[in-house]
Amino acid sequence: MEKLGEILDAIDGVVWGPIMLVFLVGTGIFLTFKLNFLPWRNLPKALKMVFSPESRKTDKGKGDISPFSALMTALAGTIGTGNIVGVATAMIMGGPGALVWMWIAAAFGISTKYAECALAIKYRETNSKGEMCGGPMYTIKNAFKHKKFALVLAGAFAVFTVLASFGIGNMSQANSISSSLTQTFSIPTWITGVVLAVLTGIIIFGGIKSISKVSSVLVPVMAVFYIISGLVVIFANYKNIPAGLGTIWSMAFGGKAVAGGIAGTLTVSVMHSIRYGVSRGVFSNEAGLGSAAITASSVTTDSHVNQGYINMCGTFIDTIIVCSITGLVIASSGLLGSTDANGVLLDGADLTLACFESVLGKPGAIVVSIGILLFAWSTILGWEYQGEKALEYLFKNRVICYIYRVVFAVMVFFGSISALDVAWSFSDIANGLMAVPNLISLIVLSGVLRKDTIEHHKLTKKSKQK
Numbered sequence: 449m450e451k452l453g454e455i456l457d458a459i460d461g462v463v464w465g466p467i468m469l470v471f472l473v474g475t476g477i478f479l480t481f482k483l484n485f486l487p488w489r490n491l492p493k494a495l496k497m498v499f500s501p502e503s504r505k506t507d508k509g510k511g512d513i514s515p516f517s518a519l520m521t522a523l524a525g526t527i528g529t530g531n532i533v534g535v536a537t538a539m540i541m542g543g544p545g546a547l548v549w550m551w552i553a554a555a556f557g558i559s560t561k562y563a564e565c566a567l568a569i570k571y572r573e574t575n576s577k578g579e580m581c582g583g584p585m586y587t588i589k590n591a592f593k594h595k596k597f598a599l600v601l602a603g604a605f606a607v608f609t610v611l612a613s614f615g616i617g618n619m620s621q622a623n624s625i626s627s628s629l630t631q632t633f634s635i636p637t638w639i640t641g642v643v644l645a646v647l648t649g650i651i652i653f654g655g656i657k658s659i660s661k662v663s664s665v666l667v668p669v670m671a672v673f674y675i676i677s678g679l680v681v682i683f684a685n686y687k688n689i690p691a692g693l694g695t696i697w698s699m700a701f702g703g704k705a706v707a708g709g710i711a712g713t714l715t716v717s718v719m720h721s722i723r724y725g726v727s728r729g730v731f732s733n734e735a736g737l738g739s740a741a742i743t744a745s746s747v748t749t750d751s752h753v754n755q756g757y758i759n760m761c762g763t764f765i766d767t768i769i770v771c772s773i774t775g776l777v778i779a780s781s782g783l784l785g786s787t788d789a790n791g792v793l794l795d796g797a798d799l800t801l802a803c804f805e806s807v808l809g810k811p812g813a814i815v816v817s818i819g820i821l822l823f824a825w826s827t828i829l830g831w832e833y834q835g836e837k838a839l840e841y842l843f844k845n846r847v848i849c850y851i852y853r854v855v856f857a858v859m860v861f862f863g864s865i866s867a868l869d870v871a872w873s874f875s876d877i878a879n880g881l882m883a884v885p886n887l888i889s890l891i892v893l894s895g896v897l898r899k900d901t902i903e904h905h906k907l908t909k910k911s912k913q914k
Contacts, residue, residue, distance in 0.1 A: 456874055463880040469726045472736040475887045476556030479563050482894045486901055487562040487760055488555075494757035495764070503758065511748030512580050515758050517660040518747035522565075522740040523762050524663040525617070525830025527671065527770060528823050529624045529797075530732035532816065535774040536799040539784060542724030544692070545700030547775040549725025550732075554767035557735030561763045563890050563897055566756025567591070568741035569749065570900070575840065579656070582745020583609075583834075584738035584886040585841045591893055602841070605738065605885040609838035611878035612739075617831025618856060619863025621824035626864040628797060632817040641864030644825065649857035652832045656746050659829050670822035671770060677804070677815045678773035684807040685780035692779035700725075733766040737879065738886030742834045753904040777803050832856050 480488065497503055503516040513521070538546040564584065571590040572582030585602040592598035626640040651658050682689065700721050734740055740762060749755045778784050781803040787793050794802055797820065804812030832853070839852050890897075 456877065460877050460880075463877050464727055466723070468880060468883065469723065469730070471887055472560075472730055472883060473553055473556055473726060475736060475890055476553075476558075476560040479890065479894060480556055480559040482898055483559060483563075483901055484898075486905070487559045487757070490757050491558065491761070491764065494761050497754070497758055498761050506748040509748055509750030510574075510580070512656050512746045513660040513748065515747050515749060515755055517664045518744055518755070519758055519762055520667045521656070521660045521663040521746075521830055521833065522743040522759055523667050523671075523765060523830075524659075524826035525739055525743060525834060526732065526734045526762060526766050526827070527667065528621055528732075528827035529820060530728060531674075531766065531770045531823055532774055532800050532819055533624065533796045534728040534732050535771050536778060536796050538724040538728035539775065539778055540793070540795045540799065542721040542728075543699045544696045544775075544779050544784060545698070545718070545721035546725035546728070547696050547772070547779070548700035549722050550729035550767055550771055550775070553726040553729040554733055554735070554763050554771075557730070557733055557763045557767070558760045560735045560890065561733070561740060562756045562760035563894070564736070564738050564741040564886060565744035565759035566752045566900070567889070567893055567897060568738075568745045569747065569752035569755055572745040577846070580746045581837060581840060583742035583837060583841075584882075584889055585609075585838065586745070587741070587893070588885060588889045591889070591896070601885045601888065605882055606838040606841045608878040608882040608885075609739065609742070610835050610842070611874070612876075612882060613831045613835025613838070614856070614859055615874065616876060616879045617835065618828055618859050619866070621827045621831075622860045622863035623866070624797070625821050625824045628817045628820040632813050637865045638861075641861040644828075644864060645857050645861040648825075648828055648832070648860050649853070651829060652836075652853050652856065656833055659833055660746075663826060663829060666822060666826050670819065670826065671765070673822075674770065674815070674819045675773050677808070677819075678777050681777045681804055681807045681812070682773075682780050685782070688780040688782055689776075692776065696775075696779055729767055729771070732771055733763045735763045736887055736890075737882045739831070739834050739882065741886075742837050743830065745837075746833075751904065753901055774800060781806055828860060 498516065498519060504514050506514050535547070535550070538550065542549070567587045568582040568584065571587045572580050573586055573590070575581050585606045588598050588602040588605070592601070622641065622644055625644065626637040629635040629640050630637055651662055701718060730736060740759060744755060744759045747755050778799060783794060783799065783803050783806060785793070786802075788798070788802075797816065801813050801816045804816050806812070808815060835856065836849050836852055840846075840849050
């Protein structure tokens with residue numbers, strides 16, 4: 449088993465290595481220019497649409513849930529432990545400058561998220577129950593002219609998605625929740641596992657409408673709760689903010705550097721900042737992986753371009769806002785690079801927890817634990833839908849989908865009580881491999897999307913002139 453773990457770790461390092469990161473960010477850069485920077489230029493308008501009353505309505509076009517619910521459900525799948533644990537790890541392994549590269553990756557990821565979601569809605573289908581089915585697998589199947597190649601590529605994406613749903617989208621999140629609750633509240637992991645499994649089962653058996661109802665409440669509440677708590681910590685350390693920001697920017701571009709009093713004795717290269725900033729950023733917002741496009745396809749809309757704009761806000765909210773809160777909390781705390789009572793370097797959730805505790809005391813640990821609980825559980829709910837739709841694409845059998853729901857809920861329990869490193873490495877590999885078919889489809893169909901986007905803006909402009 450140990451040997452298998454080493455092999456999987458080596459494969460994981462290749463899958464999430466420089467080539468994949470260049471492919472992910474490079475595709476985002478390509479799409480940004482291909483689309484004349486329209487996703488960036490329309491971001492303010494898109495954010496306004498997200499919070500407008502119209503986004504909660506289902507009276508335009510066909511679909512299962514409202515535009516707002518579609519975004520919240522997609523965010524449920526992306527806002528997870530990466531926003532708390534991933535940011536801290538990135539700043540340890542890549543230095544404070546990793547945060548800048550998270551921002552840069554997210555900026556181009558906005559264009560990627562727009563493209564994959566808009567195309568998924570354009571090429572979605574309706575199943576036998578009248579529900580919407582979409583995502584990169586349907587985009588590839590319905591848009592590619594070479595059908596045999598399309599079936600292989602689409603099938604590969606669906607298989608990788610199902611595998612990833614059990615690891616990254618389930619067991620790893622459940623384990624983070626149970627570990628956090630045990631550490632902060634001394635709750636046995638099996639109790640957490642039972643409660644999580646039961647609650648998850650109840651919600652996912654209600655289908656997308658049940659998941660979206662919970663996500664539409666859970667995601668905004670947890671995001672606001674965490675952001676406000678983080679701002680309290682940041683402002684309490686206001687004297688360190690200028691030095692913290694200066695260190696973040698200097699270490700992002702300055703090659704080898706020592707971060708002085710802000711990061712203790714951490715010494716990193718600019719390449720490490722890029723690698724860990726980009727990889728953890730993508731892990732958090734999933735731009736380019738295609739997962740959010742599956743959820744976006746369930747929306748009720750008459751414009752795939754408009755909904756693409758709404759869904760791209762997920763990357764902005766996830767990384768530019770939520771991840772930045774964690775990053776600035778750490779940078780302003782003065783604890784980056786410090787050790788615990790046993791001389792062990794503070795990392796991951798322990799580092800974030802220590803930063804909150806330094807200002808809020810014991811309530812700080814509670815804030816982080818509740819944040820991990822809500823963030824990770826919402827990820828479990830969001831990923832169940834994505835995994836189920838991928839499975840439905842492969843087998844076209846509702847019975848298998850119901851069996852998947854049962855197995856998925858049971859795996860939440862096992863994830864809570866087990867340290868399944870091998871399973872997580874395997875699913876992490878599957879998670880990364882999802883990006884390959886998706887990015888290929890985005891590049892191939894970029895011309896179609898460009899035409900649709902420009903035509904949409906021409907029609908919108910004409911309607912305003914009348």
